[in-house]
Amino acid sequence: MNGAQALIRTLVDAGVNVCFGNPGTSEMHFVAALDSVPEMRGILALFEGVVTGAADGYARMADKPAATLLHLGPGLGNGLANLHNARRARTPMVNVVGDHATYHKQYDAPLESDIEAVAGTLGWFRTSQSTASLAADAADAVAAAQAGQVATLILPADVSWSEGAEPAAPHTPPTRRTVDESVVRAVIDVLQSDEPTVVLLGGHGTRERALRAASRIAQATGAKLFAETFPARIQRGEGVPTVERLGYLAEQVTYQLTDVRNIVLAGAKSPVSFFAYPGKASDLVPDDCKVHVLAEPLDDIAGALEAVADLVAPDVEPALQQAQQPALPSGDLTPQNWVDVIGALLPANAIIVDEANTSGLLLPTATAGAPRHDVLTLTGGAIGDGLPTAVGAAVACPDRPVICLQADGSAMYTPSALWTMAREGLNVTTVVLSNRSYAILKLELQRVGAESTGPKALDLLDLSRPDLDFVSLAAAMGVPGTRSTTAEELAAQFGEAIAQPGPHLIEAVVPTLF
Structure with a gap:
């Protein structure tokens, strides 16, 4: 061959x-x-x-x-x-x-x-x-x-x-390294020190097995649990421990880590600011706070957390999220209420691909008590991954509904993913949050201390003239699309989309936060 x-x-x-x-x-x-x-x-x-x-x-x-x-x-x-x-x-x-x-x-x-x-x-x-x-x-x-x-x-x-090749036998897949008992014991000493402690979860530490062990630790020791800002895959919803994610803004992280004296890393990196800002710190670890590594990202994170939990919380059960979904809102769509539509109607066993950016800031709260689901986020910050990631998730899990929550500016980086969804008949419901703006950059324009917020600067962050028409764009790619401007319209269109096989797109018109 x-x-x-x-x-x-x-x-x-x-x-x-x-x-x-x-x-x-x-x-x-x-x-x-x-x-x-x-x-x-x-x-x-x-x-x-x-x-x-x-x-x-x-x-x-x-x-x-x-x-x-x-x-x-x-x-x-x-x-x-x-x-x-x-x-x-x-x-x-x-x-x-x-x-x-x-x-x-x-x-x-x-x-x-x-x-x-x-x-x-x-x-x-x-x-x-x-x-x-x-x-x-x-x-x-x-x-x-x-x-x-x-x-x-x-x-x-x-x-x-060229001819003359032969297949090669596969290597034995690697296994995750077991964390040494001495590391487990050292982390237990930190947890039992009575100093305010955070356990920061990342990598496979945001899967259910690890989350349950981490919740047991928190129940027994009073440690706070956080997940990294953009986890590769986090499992959440009814029956799974709810873990707050670190904020995107440095100011949010500073607030979340107030008075913390120890951070235990379980598959996560030590927190740093996403960007440099004039006069502000890059390292977000508080002064007088020590960082301890329980498990590296490629270690057996769940096993390490279970080893800790079995010693500090042998008879403690994890705190599991109860079923709780928001009521369907009414009126014009806003960045605050569209997430309640998703939270109220999210189907069981869904996969959420979240690149909603500024429009999705309240999404974790709205979906916390929804049926069990997975969330995939923008791990590296390079925008344009939402639609393609949804394609891959739908190919990997054809029996699960994939919900792609997509900012409009980011959507235009990779809109041809819609064509692949149509060609492969993938069960992806895409909600494009259309605020016709690079809203996050409007916020960052202020946060970096730039002096000019005049018309030329703001025009470079504006997505109008002309307005993008995602319904027509989807139709051109073979994906049926609708547009909603009210919560009632979004609820009806979202419910219909997830009930039908194949891809669908909803353009949800919302005002910008910034």
Whole structure:
């Protein structure tokens, strides 16, 4: 078999059986080889940022890597923003990036670029040097991905098309490292010190098993629980402990950590400000507060928390969220009331992909007591991941409703994801919060201390002239769409959308907060 056939067979044998792609000439033998390995599902996206965001969403929900197929350096570059988000989420992913044939590179063809330099910013990478080694390189790439990395395998065209390759056996998937008993004991000493303590959860620490253990610890010791600001995947709702997330604004975090003397990290990083602001601190750990690491992101976080809980709270039950949904609101839509519509009507076992940004600040409160659900957030802050992540989540979990809550400005980075939703018949209900503004940047314009808030500055943050028409845009992509301006309209349209199979879009017109 040729190199591409052996590559795909190796991926499938290692459990990677979905490939999101936007191929070009250098990848045509990979495309042709898909028919020889029917277990691999190929999904076309019209822009590489959708490809990479979809692979991210898939892996967050499937807990295993997807592959991407990208065209040379420019294709990898186009997908870089959502690869950044995936890297920050420690999402397992295998990028297959085509390259010029080895003998062709010397001619500096128009699409020649330093792919390795770009790939090196993401994690593991390798250029496969021969057809004979390609399958082994692919097995190594999967192993790197399974260890929580974005892995990039660069595939020269002649390595792909040449004959004589054989599939490689997959590596044994890595297991999460058990936290040493001495670390557990040291954290217990902190928790029992009577000093105000916070346990900050991240990574797999925001899954139900870890949340239950953390809640037991909090009940027994009085420690406060917080989750990182943008968790890769947090499980919440009825029957799951509710954990407040750290705020986005540094001022919020400062308030949340007032008088705290110890922070215990369980899969999370020590809190820092998202940006630098004149005259304000970057490190958000309070003065006279010590940071202790219970578990690193790739450790057995749930096991470490359970080890602590079994010693400090052996007979304590976790505090579980009771069923409680808001009443349906009425009147014109506002940033405050649209979230109550979602909270009141959220279906059981839903997956919320949240890129609502400023319009979604009250969403966690409105959905806290809704039926059990997962939430995927914007882990790396590179906007435009909402729609693609919803694609991947829907592919990974076809029997679960996916609710994509999407800011309008961010939606325009990757709107072609709607086309992939329609093509694949994915059960995604997208609510676009249309305030016709980069509202978060209006806020940041003030917070950075910029002196000018005149008409030219504000115009650069405005999304009118003309107003975006998401209903027409969705229709052009094959997705039925509606528009709502009142809570009653949103409730009727949302209820109808989630009751029907396939993708739907609702443009919810709301005023801006800022």
